[in-house]
Amino acid sequence: MKRLVRSLVQASVVAGTLVSALAVAAPFPDKPVRIIVPYLAGGSTDMVTRVVGDQLSLLWKQPVVVDNRSGAAGMVGTSVAANSQADGYTLLVGSVGEFAINPALYKKIAYNAETDFSPVSLIARVPNVLVISPVFAERTRIQTLADLVAYAKAHPKSVNMASAGAGTSTHLVGELFQRMTKVEMSHIPYKGSSAALADLLGGSVDVMFDNLPSSLAFIRSGKLKALAVTTAVRSPALPDVPTIAAAAGLPDYDAGPWFGVLAPSKTPDSVTKKINEDLVRVLQLPVVQAKMREVGAEPSPTTRTEFAEILKRDRVKWGDIVKASGATVD
Template sequence: MTTSTHHRTFLTGRRKALAVLASLAAGTAVLPGAAFAQAYPTKPVTIVVPFSAGGTTDILARLVGQYLSTELGQPVVVENKAGAGGNIGGQYAAKAAADGYTLFMGTVGTQAINASLYKKMPFDPIKDFAPLTRVANVPNLLVANPQQPFKTVPEMIAYAKANPGKINFGSPGNGASPHLSGELFNSMAKVELTHIPYKGSAPAVTDLLGNQIAIMFDNMPSVIPHVRSGKLRAIAITTAKRSPELPDVPTIAEAGVPGYEAMSWFGLLAPAATPKPVLDKLSGALAKVLANPEVKKKIADQGGEPVNETPAQFAAFIKSESAKWGKVVKSSGASLD
């Protein structure tokens, strides 16, 4: 074999080897995503809760996590990262590895209110997350101290218009869903209720029971025991439909403010870059969990309304809620650093 022939044979062999390597590389570029999703999950999955243990967000995350663990065949653990209205937990989950092992229990606050309320956000609620499904809606209840001179929404509006600024309403804090439920009522009913923020729901309810404040919009689980005992008067519910827990209490919309709807809601999301096959596996598992009659009953027992929707439906819902609450925050003048 001449030197030139040997050189040509070497080059041909080298090209073939490179072609094989290139095809292998192309194959491995495609395979890991599918293979990873097929194997997923191979270790525990964490749900980040942006509030402290014991609250509604935490209760729902632990409930869903328990049943999701059965569907996925791996433990699901809850990690509480509270602070800054949910922004600390939101930032942590948004920046986590996008591999399906870190999920986030988002709320109306973290996903729809905070971006308008806080001057600086450590994450983008829309761009940094891939929505999986809403888990539950929790109504807010408009309650009054029984000594107040009104029993219905029209009576309260008439009293508020005759006495501007005299009705004060408490909330668990600036920017919380109950606060903005009151601001939305102000703008839609064209009244001037005076907001009194508290550090949490419990001290606000205590002052309401003592008639230090007149009314309150609050998550139903916090006030329903006092309504049932007769210590507080339920005037109306903030959701579009009546609650099975209090079927005789009208919605604010049907009681005199057409189109009014406000609620707390909770849903699961993953970091935005999570591979689609993994997201599909998660949303499929969650659909089974949320269709489970036991899970639905346990959510209802908390005063919540179970929700089971597709990622696309949840994404569209978040965008509509962001626009709605952005307007409410702007008109209320609320702002936090």
């Protein structure tokens, strides 16, 4: 009897070991993957993520669910991702805001931008675009960037500058613009680009340095007027719109945000390597490149090491900009 019990126990242990081994060996992914976007649906981060997520779902043959967790300049969703299980099934699409600007701007944040995440791959670069409310443009007769600068200098703090939230790229590129042109505008933060754009279209606010993908359709339809883009070169999506560097005579002005995929820091190396390889593959698809460029984004796949270097470099760059602006948020 004892021998029988011992045999049954041994068989149970072996079976359990085999099950565990099979579970470990299961190819990634074998269930739905969640990608957290720390902003509202409809904004640039969300749009770019959904283009990539749709193709990853086809490649992986598993649902890829975009989970919008907005609030606190992207910090709410970023914190959720940082505290998620590190198995590759929860990812984050982060931006320069959460990983380079917020650490310098906020006295306290609920995640560590340097240690809580493993960089997987950059997915896109986008310019910001300075757009003006049609109501404000008609009232002030502003048609060019030079007109705006002249008006803002003549009417300090009377121009309302909307942003997707304090500390986002849509805020800080505007702060950089003000510092370099020596104008003063009143910052009006929103909880995402969609809400800010709604008020911009309605005339409740005057201007916005929005990420191009979320403003492009309104620019093309004539509902918003683009005065300039924030990158050093013109955007292929808006070839007739000048750069701020050229239009304002500021050769050193260059502020182009990016979006990238990150995983919780303890995610297995084999999993982040697999996700990186699949992201690079997806971002090279003609359909993805066409959809990205259609909304004003440039597909920008990287290695994990390259993305880590971008994060490190931009923490210094944007930290210096925040410090020079004197902006802080409690």
